Amino acid sequence: MTDSTPRREFGKLLTEQRNPRTMELDRVPLSEALRIMNNEDAQVAGVVARVLGDVERAVELIVERRRRDGHIIFVGAGSSGRLGVIEAAEQTPTLEAPDPAYRAIIAGGPECVFKSSEGAEDDPAGGAREVAALDVGPLDVVVGIAASGSTPFVHGALAEAKRRGAGRVLVVCNLNGVPTDAADVIVAPLVGPEVLTGSTRLRAGTACKMVLNMITVGTMLRTGKVYENLMVDVPKQSDKLVARATRIVRTLTDASEGEARAALVAAGYRAKVAIVMLRRAVDRDTAERVLDAAGGFLRAALES
Secondary structure (H helix, E strand, O other), rough: OOOOOOOOHHOOHHHHHHOOHHOOOOOHHHHHHHHHHHHHHHHHHHHOOOHHHHHHHHHHHHHHOOOOOOOOOEEEEEHHHHHHHHHHHHHHHHOOOOOHEEEEEOHHHHHHOOOOHHHHHHHHHHHHHHHHHHOOOOOOEEEEEEOOOOOOHHHHHHHHHHHHHHHEEEEEEEOOOOOOOOOOOOEOOOOOOOOOOOOOOOHHHHHHHHHHHHHHHHHHHHHOOEEOOOOOOOOOOHHHHHHHHHHHHHHHOOOHHHHHHHHHHHHOOOOHHHHHHHHHOOHHHHHHHHHOOOOHHHHHHHOO
């Protein structure tokens, strides 16, 4: 256990308390049990709303490193680790970014995405080793996800990240015993006791997923990956994504299907380049120079 690892007094964890609103869950009709769960879930967004300032701070930290080609590494154990794996995996098909830009570490290794290995979360040295194995450095950000706030594997990873000068974000749903210096930014949507006592894949998991969604979308917004509400850095990964890129080009240029596809081919399937080519009636080289001058932001390229 490192100096920044919280004491694991499980009985005091907010996520381990009993929920007084679900004490009769096993006695009520199924329809009522589902209504109770739905009512509990409906509270999560309001709780997340209270920590939007911290989410913004996390985004700003990540954006500062991404602009210098830093990596973002999500770290977690169990359900929290799987959320990190999902978030990292989803970045490549939604934005034009090199695969290593977003990575994920889950306690116990990749096989634990599919099969639980609960004891792996108790190893802070394991978290530190995984961060060291990725050669994390000052340009990177490690995002720890620990619904209970106390997972040693995650805190070991964050401690090693600090030693290496990396940025640190911690997403938790409990603050009891969590050191204030556990990360540069701590995002703590305190959703309270679960529908099923201690089952943090439920409300806590939902809150963490919402926060991670906002962190990654916020980073897209601040790095020029979005125009209006369109993902304009769609990679050529599949027929579906090429079709999406074509629709985006048509939507923003009024081009025909054939014109949009031709522009995409000429632009090397980079939607932003194709849009600038059509909107400003320029060739690919000129469009790329305009975008570079605009820092990769399509709005600035079109309005310059």
